[in-house]
Amino acid sequence: MKTFTTLTGVAAPLPMANVDTDKIIAARFLKTIKRSGLGKNLFADMRYKADGSENPDFVLNQEPYRHAEILIAYENFGCGSSREHAPWALLDFGIRCVIAPDFADIFHNNSFKNGILPIKLPREICEQLMADAKMGANARISIDLERQVVVRPNGEEIPFDVDPFRKHCLLNGLDDIGQTLQHAPAIDDYEAQRRAAAPWLFA
Amino acid sequence: MATKPRTLFDKIWDAHVVDRLEDGTTLLYIDRHLIHEVTSPQAFEGLRAAGRKLRRPDATIGVVDHNVPTSADRLTAVNEPESALQIATLEQNVVEFGVPYIPLDDVRQGIVHVIGPEQGLSLPGMTLVCGDSHTSTHGALGALAFGIGTSEVEHVMATQTLLQKPAKNMRVTVNGTLPAGCTAKDIVLAIIGKIGTAGGTGHVIEFAGEAIRALDMAGRMTVCNMSIEAGARAGMVAPDQTTFDYVKGRPFAPKGEAWDKAVAWWSSLPSDADAVFDKEVELDAATIVPQVTWGTSPEDVLPITATVPDPASATDETRRAQMQRMVDYMGLIPGQKLTDVKVDVVFIGSCTNSRIEDVRAAAAIAQGRKVAPGVRAMVVPGSGLVKRQAEEEGLDKILLEAGFEWREAGCSMCLGMNPDKLTPGQRCASTSNRNFEGRQGPGGRTHLLSPAMAAAAAVTGHLADVREFPLSSRG
Ligand code: SF4
Numbered sequence: 147m148k149t150f151t152t153l154t155g156v157a158a159p160l161p162m163a164n165v166d167t168d169k170i171i172a173a174r175f176l177k178t179i180k181r182s183g184l185g186k187n188l189f190a191d192m193r194y195k196a197d198g199s200e201n202p203d204f205v206l207n208q209e210p211y212r213h214a215e216i217l218i219a220y221e222n223f224g225c226g227s228s229r230e231h232a233p234w235a236l237l238d239f240g241i242r243c244v245i246a247p248d249f250a251d252i253f254h255n256n257s258f259k260n261g262i263l264p265i266k267l268p269r270e271i272c273e274q275l276m277a278d279a280k281m282g283a284n285a286r287i288s289i290d291l292e293r294q295v296v297v298r299p300n301g302e303e304i305p306f307d308v309d310p311f312r313k314h315c316l317l318n319g320l321d322d323i324g325q326t327l328q329h330a331p332a333i334d335d336y337e338a339q340r341r342a343a344a345p346w347l348f349a
Numbered sequence: 350m351a352t353k354p355r356t357l358f359d360k361i362w363d364a365h366v367v368d369r370l371e372d373g374t375t376l377l378y379i380d381r382h383l384i385h386e387v388t389s390p391q392a393f394e395g396l397r398a399a400g401r402k403l404r405r406p407d408a409t410i411g412v413v414d415h416n417v418p419t420s421a422d423r424l425t426a427v428n429e430p431e432s433a434l435q436i437a438t439l440e441q442n443v444v445e446f447g448v449p450y451i452p453l454d455d456v457r458q459g460i461v462h463v464i465g466p467e468q469g470l471s472l473p474g475m476t477l478v479c480g481d482s483h484t485s486t487h488g489a490l491g492a493l494a495f496g497i498g499t500s501e502v503e504h505v506m507a508t509q510t511l512l513q514k515p516a517k518n519m520r521v522t523v524n525g526t527l528p529a530g531c532t533a534k535d536i537v538l539a540i541i542g543k544i545g546t547a548g549g550t551g552h553v554i555e556f557a558g559e560a561i562r563a564l565d566m567a568g569r570m571t572v573c574n575m576s577i578e579a580g581a582r583a584g585m586v587a588p589d590q591t592t593f594d595y596v597k598g599r600p601f602a603p604k605g606e607a608w609d610k611a612v613a614w615w616s617s618l619p620s621d622a623d624a625v626f627d628k629e630v631e632l633d634a635a636t637i638v639p640q641v642t643w644g645t646s647p648e649d650v651l652p653i654t655a656t657v658p659d660p661a662s663a664t665d666e667t668r669r670a671q672m673q674r675m676v677d678y679m680g681l682i683p684g685q686k687l688t689d690v691k692v693d694v695v696f697i698g699s700c701t702n703s704r705i706e707d708v709r710a711a712a713a714i715a716q717g718r719k720v721a722p723g724v725r726a727m728v729v730p731g732s733g734l735v736k737r738q739a740e741e742e743g744l745d746k747i748l749l750e751a752g753f754e755w756r757e758a759g760c761s762m763c764l765g766m767n768p769d770k771l772t773p774g775q776r777c778a779s780t781s782n783r784n785f786e787g788r789q790g791p792g793g794r795t796h797l798l799s800p801a802m803a804a805a806a807a808v809t810g811h812l813a814d815v816r817e818f819p820l821s822s823r824g
Contacts, residue, residue, distance in 0.1 A: 169786060173415075173764040173766040173788070176415075177387075177416065178390075179390035179391065179438050180391065222580070225547070225580065228388070228481055229387075230498035230500060248547065248550065250550065250580060251580070252482060255497075310372050311372045311512075322500070323503065323504050326376060326508045333509065333510060344474075345607055346607040347408070348407065349408075
């Protein structure tokens with residue numbers, strides 16, 4: 147996993163609530179056995195017209211947002227399915243951070259596991275950042291994960307919360323599995339005790 | 350020593366704690382892992398790349414469901430190449446990693462959330478996960494069951510555990526008796542309408558109350574299935590005699606002495622009487638009217654007797670814009686009666702409503718009637734075993750006679766991923782769980798409702814109030 151320390155970039159405004167995972171990456175694009183290559187179909191139904199050409203009204207088809215690394219949206223971002231293809235598609239497009247008032251649980255989880263930082267900020271602040279984002283290339287937003295602040299184009303710093311374990315993993319690009327395997331003896335012990343208590347769960 | 354009163358969720362959680370990390374994260378043991386073709390290939394690839402093994406193949410089972418065609422000739426016809434690749438990849442992976450697998454030509458094949466309970470793979474008191482959000486379905490058995498992403502699928506494969514923070518407890522109590530014509534689907538749609546699609550975020554919902562107790566297991570599965578649509582991490586119903594009667598004798602259920610031991614433990618799981626929930630919601634079942642969604646989020650649901658809402662009535666600008674977008678996308682007119690909304694397609698199926706009870710409910714309405722001209726109506730059983738049982742009961746004949754299609758098991762038109770899809774602008778009365786834009790195919794319009802309501806829409810050609818349909822065969 148790529149580390150996430152600081153990020154300064156263009157933020158794309160997506161002033162919508164309940165952006166579901168079907169919108170982020172529709173089911174017909176899940177027929178892949180790879181993690182990469184999904185970026186071209188990110189938000190496909192909003193981004194492309196029926197004939198496959200780009201919809202010029204959609205934010206990610208406009209300059210400078212084609213190069214956005216941050217996405218600003220409203221409530222309940224990422225609701226719907228558990229597909230990790232949603233963060234994979236965002237990442238493949240180049241988005242490393244999503245800022246919204248709140249996130250659906252599974253999406254929130256999946257983001258961290260792919261080096262995407264989801265930042266929860268109150269609605270009023272998201273509205274300010276949305277206005278900043280609409281100013282385009284002149285209004286780059288910065289994220290400093292170590293210090294847990296979002297820096298607005300006017301220099302104002304907005305603090306945010308992040309789970310310490312997840313912060314540690316992002317800053318160091320750590321893989322969860324390797325860390326869990328350090329607890330292998332505890333897993334062995336648990337399994338032995340569980341096998342005795344609930345033998346029907348073991349073939 | 351007096352112990353703190355605990356909820357059903359707390360008890361299952363506590364029984365699965367392997368280790369607690371310094372920051373409060375729990376290493377939680379996973380009893381059962383269900384895998385399917387869409388969310389597993391990248392996880393197997395990860396294991397292979399890291400040279401890791403699957404820790405417990407015996408606790409894992411694979412099946413194909415999302416991509417598979419549901420046509421009668423599906424074993425011989427040529428599948429879409431990308432779907433075929435995903436299926437072939439799973440078939441190679443289960444062999445390489447030694448995972449038990451239910452292939453497409455096995456009568457037990459079906460939607461992962463239908464076959465789990467059906468085979469007794471999902472049991473009370475278990476922790477059960479699958480790379481699919483509707484894993485919440487299995488909570489109906491009194492299990493802690495939730496959907497995970499592909500990185501977590503890989504984590505479970507390698508370690509049989511997950512890193513988790515405990516969820517908060519929420520109880521939704523549905524009191525009273527459900528009126529005739531209403532079903533578990535109407536209960537859960539009414540709950541989502543009340544608490545919203547983020548109403549359960551961060552919580553595990555325990556469904557309780559007289560109306561939930563009165564549901565059969567199929568109904569409880571329908572309710573728990575859609576708890577994810579209320580944003581909850583999982584939904585659960587405390588195990589009781591209905592649960593034990595359902596589980597007993599299933600292929601993977603405990604037998605003999607192990608059965609008695611299991612039931613003794615399962616019987617201790619219901620929430621203690623004085624357990625405290627972080628959030629409580631109550632609903633009176635008697636006030637429920639058959640429900641149907643009008644918008645593109647499951648919370649945008651109304652009684653079938655209502656009219657399409659007017660975006661101008663919204664209290665704030667964001668909501669007004671959202672309603673306008675939904676009304677436009679759905680091709681509806683504010684003020685229009687919902688019963689005047691014509692449908693093109695009717696889909697009875699999905700892990701929400703494809704069990705034998707659902708097929709029976711649809712057949713009861715279909716009997717002696719005909720699908721309205723111009724409507725395509727399909728019934729897709731949730732598993733090969735549901736299909737076989739329906740055929741033994743003669744339900745397939747009733748449905749075919751009425752003009753419904755009777756198909757092979759799979760996810761089918763629940764999501765636009767296999768050949769069963771809506772075309773742009775088509776309107777579908779669907780028993781599935783998501784009415785998001787494009788969910789059933791790009792540009793498709795979805796109205797969520799119960800199987801009986803869907804069948805009523807099929808025979809009238811428009812959304813209809815099932816209470817106005819006398820059943821021709823009762824008893
Ligand atoms: S039936 Fe629909 S919701 Fe259920 S597992 Fe299949 S695609 Fe997912």
